[in-house]
Amino acid sequence: MDDKTMKSPNVVWHEAEVSRAMREELNGHRGAVLWFTGLSGAGKSTLAHAVERRLYEQGAHTFVIDGDNVRHGLCADLDFSDAGRVENIRRVAEVAGLFVQAGVLTLTAFISPFRSDRARARALLGEDFIEIYCNTPLDVCESRDVKGLYKRARAGEIADFTGISSPYEPPEAPEVDVDTGTQALDVCVDQVMAYLRQRGIIA
Amino acid sequence: MDDKTMKSPNVVWHEAEVSRAMREELNGHRGAVLWFTGLSGAGKSTLAHAVERRLYEQGAHTFVIDGDNVRHGLCADLDFSDAGRVENIRRVAEVAGLFVQAGVLTLTAFISPFRSDRARARALLGEDFIEIYCNTPLDVCESRDVKGLYKRARAGEIADFTGISSPYEPPEAPEVDVDTGTQALDVCVDQVMAYLRQRGIIA
Numbered sequence: 001m002d003d004k005t006m007k008s009p010n011v012v013w014h015e016a017e018v019s020r021a022m023r024e025e026l027n028g029h030r031g032a033v034l035w036f037t038g039l040s041g042a043g044k045s046t047l048a049h050a051v052e053r054r055l056y057e058q059g060a061h062t063f064v065i066d067g068d069n070v071r072h073g074l075c076a077d078l079d080f081s082d083a084g085r086v087e088n089i090r091r092v093a094e095v096a097g098l099f100v101q102a103g104v105l106t107l108t109a110f111i112s113p114f115r116s117d118r119a120r121a122r123a124l125l126g127e128d129f130i131e132i133y134c135n136t137p138l139d140v141c142e143s144r145d146v147k148g149l150y151k152r153a154r155a156g157e158i159a160d161f162t163g164i165s166s167p168y169e170p171p172e173a174p175e176v177d178v179d180t181g182t183q184a185l186d187v188c189v190d191q192v193m194a195y196l197r198q199r200g201i202i203a
Numbered sequence: 204m205d206d207k208t209m210k211s212p213n214v215v216w217h218e219a220e221v222s223r224a225m226r227e228e229l230n231g232h233r234g235a236v237l238w239f240t241g242l243s244g245a246g247k248s249t250l251a252h253a254v255e256r257r258l259y260e261q262g263a264h265t266f267v268i269d270g271d272n273v274r275h276g277l278c279a280d281l282d283f284s285d286a287g288r289v290e291n292i293r294r295v296a297e298v299a300g301l302f303v304q305a306g307v308l309t310l311t312a313f314i315s316p317f318r319s320d321r322a323r324a325r326a327l328l329g330e331d332f333i334e335i336y337c338n339t340p341l342d343v344c345e346s347r348d349v350k351g352l353y354k355r356a357r358a359g360e361i362a363d364f365t366g367i368s369s370p371y372e373p374p375e376a377p378e379v380d381v382d383t384g385t386q387a388l389d390v391c392v393d394q395v396m397a398y399l400r401q402r403g404i405i406a
Contacts, residue, residue, distance in 0.1 A: 049221070
């Protein structure tokens with residue numbers, strides 16, 4: 001419920017809300033969503049956590065939303081059908097929006113292969129949405145194959161696997177295009193941090 | 204994706220995660236969920252925002268989740284049927300759990316009339332779940348009737364209105380039982396703050 005003022009015979013209550021701007025002032029940085037997208041194995045989660053670590057070391061308030069913490073929780077009711085994936089990304093964008101209101105630098109790490117889904121997230125989040133393309137070519141991702149998923153997908157054991165049997169639609173104008181295929185992790189982190197400073201999101 | 208270590212011919216990437224404990228150390232307080240429950244007009248949202256304000260003034264990192272910021276967003280696909288309400292509370296609890304992982308003192312303000320729903324939230328959140336009963340009697344809520352909802356419910360214009368045509372199941376052992384019916388707002392806030400200090404959640 002959202003009563004702004006409450007009266008009873010005995011008490012008059014007034015609400016004093018804490019605004020996003022007040023939280024950002026407390027934090028010393030702006031809230032924003034760093035939306036990492038790319039193929040399986042491109043380095044999204046690794047880069048997101050490395051950027052988070054760097055931000056933390058500067059005293060920033062951060063959180064990473066990824067499959068690990070939503071697929072078994074908030075989105076546990078969703079399957080991996082097209083409709084399930086669309087709803088998964090919709091909820092992630094909505095939750096990221098709440099974290100931004102809380103003044104948190106929020107990093108999301110999902111393949112999010114479809115432009116339409118990312119466009120919806122961008123429409124929802126506006127200028128708080130920062131698309132970071134983990135630009136590792138398919139052959140590099142496949143040669144890494146940390147989880148053996150590409151091998152299984154090639155063997156036909158995984159249906160609709162992005163890059164093999166389901167398309168990945170690369171960002172057309174990402175805010176940051178990171179060469180996660182050949183660069184060292186620190187160099188990739190530097191690039192993201194430079195963008196955040198340039199935008200005035202961090203000092 | 205959640206690759207913990209990635210290798211390619213050129214680079215070896217290692218992940219360095221920021222933990223909840225690290226965020227709590229940065230914040231200077233623990234994360235927790237303050238789950239405000241009570242009738243419509245009991246003062247849940249008002250008290251939640253007033254507690255948030257007090258916490259903010261002490262430098263704490265907070266966020267209020269209420270109908271205002273989820274019913275039109277994350278839960279916009281849900282109706283007010285029993286199933287819709289159950290799913291609404293489930294998602295709120297899951298999102299609150301993410302905020303706790305981020306080290307945030309999270310305040311939720313929903314009628315949440317059913318013990319079973321609150322029990323599920325408690326089961327999910329464990330010792331991070333703090334149930335705060337906004338204990339305003341029905342007749343006081345109805346006499347306040349800030350939004351005119353009770354009048355409409357009595358006239359039969361609103362189906363399944365909690366307290367009138369749908370039950371409210373009071374908490375049996377809430378962590379905090381606040382007399383929001385007669386006490387001044389500051390006194391109610393003091394009571395919640397004292398509990399948080401006693402539990403060692405804030406200094």
